[in-house]
Amino acid sequence: MGRTNEPPRLPEGGFAAWNRDRLGVARRGADECGDVWQLEPGVYVAATAEPCEAVLRRAHDFPKAPSPLFPPSKRSGGAPTPEERAHAHAARMRGLRAQAVAARIGEIAPGTARFVDRWPTDQDVEVLPPVRHALAEIGVRYLYSEDAPTLLPHAFQLFLAREVLARPSRWEWPRWIPTPARRFRTRQQVAFTDALRPIVRRRRSSGRLGDDTLGQMLRPSPRYGLLPEEAVLDTLPGITVATFETPSRAAGWILLHLARYPQAASRVAAEAALLPADPAATTSTHLDNLHYTQALVREVLRLHPPSWLLTRRTARETQLAGYTIDAGSTVLVCPYTAHRDAREHPDPDRFQPERWLDDEGPPAGPGVFLSFGTGPHGCEGTALAMAMLTLLTAQTARRYRLSEPPGPEPSHQVATYEGLATVGLRLRATSRSRGQSWAPSES
Template identity: 30%
Template sequence: MTSTQSPGARAAGPRPWPLLGNLPAFARDPLAFFESLRDDYGDWVPWALGPQRNVLVSRPEHAGELLGAVEGTFKPTELGWAFRQLLGEGVVVATGDDWRRKRALVQPAVRPRQVRSYAATMVECADALAGTWCEGERVDVHREMAALTQRIAVRTLFGSDAAGREGPISAAMATAQRELGAEFRGLTLFLPPWVRTPGRRRMRRAVAVLDREIAYVIREHEAASNAGAERDDLLSRLLAARDEHGGPLSRKELRDESITLYIGGHETTSTTLTWAWQLLSGAPEARARLTDELDRVLGGRLPTYDDYVRLRWTRQVVKEALRIYPPIWLISAVAGQGASLGGRPVPEGTAVWTSPWSMHRDPRWFPDPESFRPERWDEDAPHAVPEHAWFPFGGGPRACLGARFALVEAALVLAVLAQRFHLDSGTERAGVFPGLTLQPKTRVLATLAAP
């Protein structure tokens, strides 16, 4: 049973091992570890990751306060060598004035007006995939969704002329994600950058492929721009962006922001769609309600950006999938001088953590939390969800810039494919691998059937 202990009261945490702290339990199963901290010790739990002092907070109001205070009395946590190798100095990693500058340059490229211009590409790619499927066929859902969102990401980020480069980018990204997850949960997190483990060597090779492929696309865009060509993709918008002093993003900054946007538009959405299909497979009433809404709103035609608001149940399916399987499963920040949460001082240097996975599965905020119930997001639902209890894209000033893109993409792709097929994967759910995002631990196979 979940503890209702006051968050302001001191709670005993799990006993740490010498030098390692609670790393063994964390590394074994980080998702279960954070749920156990919440259930066994309460809403404010001290724990240790190696020599680092940590606190897990499990109340929505404190998660919201923490997220809102980053870049103020809290600073983003350094998440290790592998994380920085992949994302460089992008907007997710940058801090202070550097972060503010990059956010101002990147944010206009993913505002709702710009996402509207990418909706047609999302629908076109999903419709093309549906055209290759046949009723009765058995498909690997995650592989199909990854290939689809990858195609959408490449076209919206780099333009249609980058088609054909998806394969190397995808393979390198899969390796990078796997190694990042392994490092984050192991002792290598504490090793200095100069130590070369087998995993770090694999990570370097994967990042080298990403650097090469993205550098090629950037050069192509620059050549086209110099020749007077006009493009409407995300990279072109980044190339044209200027800061308050008239300065553009450097080549390295373009690379870093391209990786960041690619992850947001591909990795996040492919896993969200995979989980959504699996959850729908085990919920025939929710699937029937989805079919009814698509028939009523679309009447057999393809959706457009303007349909996004009207497809309320479709959006609730996506939102509920994001609740059960949030792509960002762990968030932390380091306390600076004068930091506090809920009126309680936090010692400088303490890493404060909050977990969307744990929060989203807390029965205090979501009754029957393991159940897939999109109706919990109905406007007249009997149990109101507290503010900050649902935060699959983080929150505060450092919330994921690509959240709107990901939500629109997931809903429109789901609408296109669900009009023509039901993906029957049975009722048993796949296990979860917590890497950069929450990935299925095993293949999710489904039979294509009529909706």
Template identity: 30%
Template structure:
């Protein structure tokens, strides 16, 4: 376990510390692991800030439909927001990747993630090479998701110009012989866009409830965001500095990926000690980002600390180095869009009770129940429309 920030940075950025398992917990040979790093670069162009900015309209519509769609004016019952937020984040990524009609892919990937969650972090789970009913369930959901993704990828490999989506852009870097590799990588991206950003959004609602003055300061940016959506504009995230600072502070205090592991690919020295190949090193963004030795008032929620630049210390919710999450810009844009949509439409309050952080896999807010109250007659009508007989807030025509 690495508890020093400087040594943690070495583990994350030095090539001698690598990732040796895929999301199915299969052991990867060194050559395959290096190939994964090279392949992941094809994800980057479609996940840059300019590429994901237009998705804000979709995210806002999904948020109003999935999270706010059951809220009638003047009436609100406490509920767990995590399932709805997971649907928002997973469907947003699926539609960014495959365009219209991608909800079936998102649902299949969510089923796979549920199956994986029963094994990952389970101290009683047998090794991945042992066939058990739980492993069979994982493989069944994996093959179903891969089948959907393969079919969508084949058409994009044959004619990428016919599909203006992220998958077509990724497919340009692969030939037909590497279809399986490309599909596996995209399934991994779909999994990463489900529970992790969904958990971050749930922690975000908790912070909105617990820090009402901070929420009020977001209202002008929420109104600006709504106006930009209405005008069809997608300016850089820097147009919403308070919202970005709020999201970053949530990710600092409540990083969904609270534990990162790396494996020594050969003999390494670290902190004055020598380790042989195969040693596993663990570091916790949750602990490092709350270290009072490097950050003043580290345990307090203070978005203003991000006003000018990143605060001193280590901000690691997306990792660092070669294995840094390629979807960091997607995640920030997604969370800012959810945040400003919620602030514009409703006030968030938390039901009585204790919320605890469940660290078994993704850091989840267990016990969180929120109530949402429309901010005005105008937003009440908007929320009521999202709940009406039409099935929810309509999506943009190009993505409906």
């Protein structure tokens, strides 16, 4: 006999329905079953704001599965210990925290301006490849400064390895089986670390460590001392890809909204007109003054979180939203439906950037914004991603009006397997005339 306090099961749900229409089933589960519901025996979905927040913050009860995309390399010197990897994470954060990003806005803004300069006007363009290239240039340069040109080609190969591994497969092979995708991943990871190793040794031997993220990792910590070389090398492939992979998905949704909501785009353009003519002169003060632009970015990420589904496993029997969850169960955290929780976001399906403006009183309850996760495993590059996306949005709207291609064919396809993405998105950019005004209200 089943427990009486099990989460409800969605009628006509299950994996078959889920694989046909993930977003639709996720919405139906939240609407019909509430905070937590059961997809299959032992597989639960945290669907609304509060339980999503609880799962992500309670890492001792709901740990992240230990399956890194780029696992430690097997070298003669030995893989970094868990303690060394934790220290490496702390060292990376010295270069990625909000204050560090704010100090380097003048290095980020030129990359977003170059993306805008390269966009061919008055023709339909598939936008995600150039967006990804631009954000990769920015992200890799932020991490490695003058050594970025050496590492950028390897970063693209790491991204390709990630894409190959993420493709749906009929079989879930044990981790120890060297599938072609895993062998390709290993080759690219080794090539990246082989290119990075002489850079690390050159910086350490010369004493010129650099002020970038790599430089922060090479500095001895007062508490932990000097990081071993392998700990530096093995913990950088993942964050290198992360600086542009997830932001590229987000940028696709943002550009699509600029095309679909021209009045909002014009308001962004008016705000962006106050940015310096020389992008390198952009400071954190300029960024902070882009109030509406930042609100628009947050609103797009609320409606279309790039990482719309996060997986956790229960370490022990525990309680969630009043239900008992057995040890070893899978819990799917769904920011996509949490962000549509009407208790936190009135009229949740409406695109309304104004809900995030200070004078409107932005929501402050748990789980109201989970696009970058939260808790111990929240995205460490949040500040960098928000800076890149805000400046990309502002620079694009200042220069262009965007539109979707005319005709019956959709401008994109929605992908949900690995993340929420606008696959094949095509848009047209038309030069914006000076002095164009914006209207303050839009349905």
